[in-house]
Amino acid sequence: xxxxxxxxxxxxxxxxxxxxxxxxxxxxxxxxxxxxxxxxxxxxxxxxxxxxxxxxxxxxxxxxxxxxxxxxx
Numbered sequence: 001x002x003x004x005x006x007x008x009x010x011x012x013x014x015x016x017x018x019x020x021x022x023x024x025x026x027x028x029x030x031x032x033x034x035x036x037x038x039x040x041x042x043x044x045x046x047x048x049x050x051x052x053x054x055x056x057x058x059x060x061x062x063x064x065x066x067x068x069x070x071x072x073x
Contacts, residue, residue: 003021003024005017031047032046032047033045033046033047034046034047
């Protein structure tokens with residue numbers, strides 16, 4: 001179901017959407033949005049990636065292995 005909303009672009013170039021949009025997008029803080037520029041519109045869509053979680057887990061393991069981060073469990 002499509003929803004029509006008003007969009008605000010502030011002085012810093014940020015696109016501000018009404019909070020009611022989140023009922024359909026189901027975003028949380030830190031989520032990524034993917035931008036596609038098409039011939040007649042800009043499409044902004046939620047971007048959920050398993051890669052980010054695996055990358056973070058791999059980075060954590062590397063930091064632990066190198067002694068940069070200490071696991072206290």
